[in-house]
Amino acid sequence: MHDVIIIGAGPAGLSAALYLLRSNLDVLLIEKEGIGGQIAKSPRLENYPAIESISGMEWADKLFNQIDNLGVHFDFGEVTTIKKLGEAHFQVDYGTIEESKAVIIASGVSHRSLGLPKEEQFVGHGLSYCATCDGAFYKDQDVLVVGDGNTAVQYAISLANLCKKVTICTLFGKFFADEIIVKRMESLPNVVIRHNLESKELLGDKELTGVRFLNKESGEMETLNADGVFVAIGQVPHNEAFAPLVDLEKGFITVDEDMQTKTPGLFAAGDCRVKKTRQVVTAVSDGAIAAVSVEKYLSRNS
Ligand SMILES: Cc1cc2nc3c(=O)[nH]c(=O)nc-3n(C[C@H](O)[C@H](O)[C@H](O)COP(=O)(O)OP(=O)(O)OC[C@H]3O[C@@H](n4cnc5c(N)ncnc54)[C@H](O)[C@@H]3O)c2cc1C
Structure with missing residues (x-):
């Protein structure tokens, strides 16, 4: 059993992993496409404090290396179901089934299509x-x-x-x-x-x-x-798979200020949640808050 499973290796998921690993917790990070999420697709990240200019891919690689050195467990796959089996006991299905005491959803958003034939x-x-x-x-x-x-x-x-x-x-x-x-x-x-x-x-x-x-x-x-x-006409969330355990507003997950969803032990961070500003700096902040909240949750429930 892992301490925490994080769904999504974008800025929010990577930042949550960094905080959790530095607290010596066992973290499994699951990603369905590529490390870095949306920012890996950006040629330039120019509004991240203290970094004048860097490609999104390079920024994400640096953060991934940082958590890799701290011993993250990483796997590729798409999470299709989360089940809560008991207090501080989740089962996550991404083709493989893994269990954890807490889960952070950091599933972000993906591109909106034009909706035209062909x-x-x-x-x-x-x-x-x-x-x-x-x-x-x-x-x-x-x-x-x-x-x-x-x-x-x-x-x-x-x-x-x-x-x-x-x-x-x-x-x-x-x-x-x-x-x-x-x-x-x-x-x-x-x-x-x-x-x-x-x-x-x-x-x-x-x-x-x-x-x-x-x-x-x-x-x-x-x-x-x-x-x-x-x-490049905007983004859409994909949180349907998590709907049994979270409240959705126009497809985005509602959380409180600790990034806690309606299900105790299940947190959401980054672009996937209801929020006004979707940026790297806010995703990273959400990830850090979710991680600190997970630590508190685990110390109460383990
Ligand atoms: C082209 C582009 C340029 C941008 N430029 C900037 C910029 O200059 N500055 C700035 O601050 N922001 C920028 N942004 C916005 C920024 O990238 C996002 O706000 C940020 O990446 C959100 O991070 P996130 O971790 O919440 O989500 P995401 O980056 O969307 O990452 C979510 C990850 O979760 C994975 N995932 C989703 N569902 C599942 C599942 N079921 N199972 C497993 N994995 C899953 C996805 O594959 C993805 O990798 C840009 C975005 C784009 C598209």
């Missing part, structure tokens, strides 16, 4: 949700970025370093991103900004060749051709 089919064939992962495939080519927030703007900036032309298409007449990065993007000569475009159709047979938009200003349909399309 979208799934085009992933890896011209459509991507991650510029850091796939940008290099489009070196010296023309790409579109669909989105208007920080992630979309960051994608446009990093793709502009690689691609011949980057056209960023927003749904409304403005960006919902930090002014500092919007200004940086606007200064780039190979970035074209197009507002008021609503994605209607993904074009192409086997490979994506462009997007057909409704131009909301003119009311006309408009086709923008591209070698690649990067979609």
Whole structure:
């Protein structure tokens, strides 16, 4: 039996692990995709205190090495069920069954899709949700970025370093991103900004060749051709598997200020919980709070 099982190796899960391991607890960390969660997909992390600029992947690798050196048990797999079998006794199923005295859910969020026909089919064939992962495939080519927030703007900036032309298409007449990065993007000569475009159709047979938009200003349909399309239109939580033991609000887990869910011994931290600011610094903070709360819970119940 582990002391704690953590679900998700993003910033919240990694930070919780760091605190728990430093308290000499036995921690199993389970991750379904890749270490670092969303931030591993970001070319630049520039708003983390005391670190001027670092790639998201490098930041996550450093944190993972830190917990690896402290003896974390790590496994890949998708957690599909959590059962509470008794006071301070959980069973977690991720293909393998493991048991622990407490559990922290740090499952984050994942990208929102456009919801257009053939979208799934085009992933890896011209459509991507991650510029850091796939940008290099489009070196010296023309790409579109669909989105208007920080992630979309960051994608446009990093793709502009690689691609011949980057056209960023927003749904409304403005960006919902930090002014500092919007200004940086606007200064780039190979970035074209197009507002008021609503994605209607993904074009192409086997490979994506462009997007057909409704131009909301003119009311006309408009086709923008591209070698690649990067979609960055927000995120969605995936907490359905945990629903029997937690309360959900629009899919996000509700917790108290100690990150405690409605089930004693089951905690949630980071982007997966109801909160207003979803950032690395807040995820890391949630992870630390959840870990301290777990320690208190274990000292009361072990
Ligand atoms: C492109 C991009 C750029 C960003 N840039 C910045 C930035 O510059 N500064 C900033 O502060 N924030 C940035 N963010 C936001 C930041 O990355 C997130 O707020 C942060 O990663 C949230 O951490 P988390 O641990 O809560 O969740 P996540 O990072 O989403 O990690 C959750 C992890 O849990 C795993 N998981 C989910 N469900 C399961 C399951 N059932 N079983 C096992 N594993 C599971 C996922 O695979 C994932 O690895 C950016 C996000 C993106 C997408």
